[in-house]
Amino acid sequence: MGIHSELRVVRHMAFPRVTGATQAERMESLYRPTAHVYDAFREHRLLHGRRDLVGMLPTAPGSHLVDMGAGTGNNIEYLGERRRGECRRITLVDVSASMLDVARRRVERSGWDNVETVLASATDYRPHEQADIVMFSYALTMMPDWFAAVDHAHAILRPGGTIAVCDFYVSRKHPADGVRHAAWRRHLWPAWFSHNNVFLSPDHLPYLRARFSTVQVRERLAPVPYLPARVPYYLFIGTKD
Numbered sequence: 354m355g356i357h358s359e360l361r362v363v364r365h366m367a368f369p370r371v372t373g374a375t376q377a378e379r380m381e382s383l384y385r386p387t388a389h390v391y392d393a394f395r396e397h398r399l400l401h402g403r404r405d406l407v408g409m410l411p412t413a414p415g416s417h418l419v420d421m422g423a424g425t426g427n428n429i430e431y432l433g434e435r436r437r438g439e440c441r442r443i444t445l446v447d448v449s450a451s452m453l454d455v456a457r458r459r460v461e462r463s464g465w466d467n468v469e470t471v472l473a474s475a476t477d478y479r480p481h482e483q484a485d486i487v488m489f490s491y492a493l494t495m496m497p498d499w500f501a502a503v504d505h506a507h508a509i510l511r512p513g514g515t516i517a518v519c520d521f522y523v524s525r526k527h528p529a530d531g532v533r534h535a536a537w538r539r540h541l542w543p544a545w546f547s548h549n550n551v552f553l554s555p556d557h558l559p560y561l562r563a564r565f566s567t568v569q570v571r572e573r574l575a576p577v578p579y580l581p582a583r584v585p586y587y588l589f590i591g592t593k594d
């Protein structure tokens with residue numbers, strides 16, 4: 354990534370201009386200026402764990418995989434050609450037309466004939482048949498109705514289907530399971546990220562655990578560009594009973 358593009362992304366993240374009356378308008382206003390350089394900054398430096406999450410997806414011949422808040426569709430690269438090709442259908446859902454435009458061009462360029470892009474909200478998109486896997490990668494924290502998005506994923510999954518999530522978060526002060534974050538982490542990161550319309554929550558993981566049967570949870574820390582502190586993120590794999 355060139356220095357000019359990097360400065361542009363950093364400036365945009367430091368002084369985001371988020372406007373609009375609907376979530377789709379807000380996301381479009383946030384992403385339109387930098388959608389074309391989104392991958393270069395986020396892929397290796399900010400959004401960690403996505404390759405691992407995709408590696409953990411139980412894809413099988415004939416699977417329908419839905420990526421909610423798919424953005425530029427970069428996660429499909431991590432599937433690799435064999436696993437991508439054996440899926441019956443892969444659906445990339447997003448409310449931002451600019452992000453989805455980058456995804457659509459990636460699909461065309463790569464000749465992925467089983468991958469479609471759908472401009473829709475993660476609370477509205479409905480497949481013709483129940484899906485095998487629904488994934489959210491750094492998307493739930495941007496959805497005001499994240500609980501409705503999780504409920505909707507549950508509704509569109511077949512029994513035994515898989516939900517896969519990776520995102521930033523903070524722990525509860527007294528978590529029932531897993532890692533407990535220090536007070537400074539629990540206060541700093543939600544305040545820091547909310548500036549960019551990213552809302553870290555102590556409730557995402559407990560809600561996912563309550564809605565689905567837990568298969569795997571990994572809780573980790575990741576570096577943040579230009580900052581000396583590391584931010585917590587998790588990977589969650591669960592199944593619908």
Ligand SMILES: C[S@@+](CC[C@H](N)C(=O)[O-])C[C@H]1O[C@@H](n2cnc3c(N)ncnc32)[C@H](O)[C@@H]1O
Pocket residue numbers: 376380381384395400403421422423424425426427428446447448449452473474475476489490491492495496
């Ligand atoms: C941080 S990006 C992550 C993109 C991609 N999943 C990734 O891992 O690079 C969040 C994406 O969620 C999308 N988004 C936000 N709210 C949404 C909603 N309610 N329904 C669908 N997509 C949404 C945004 O437009 C954006 O493309």
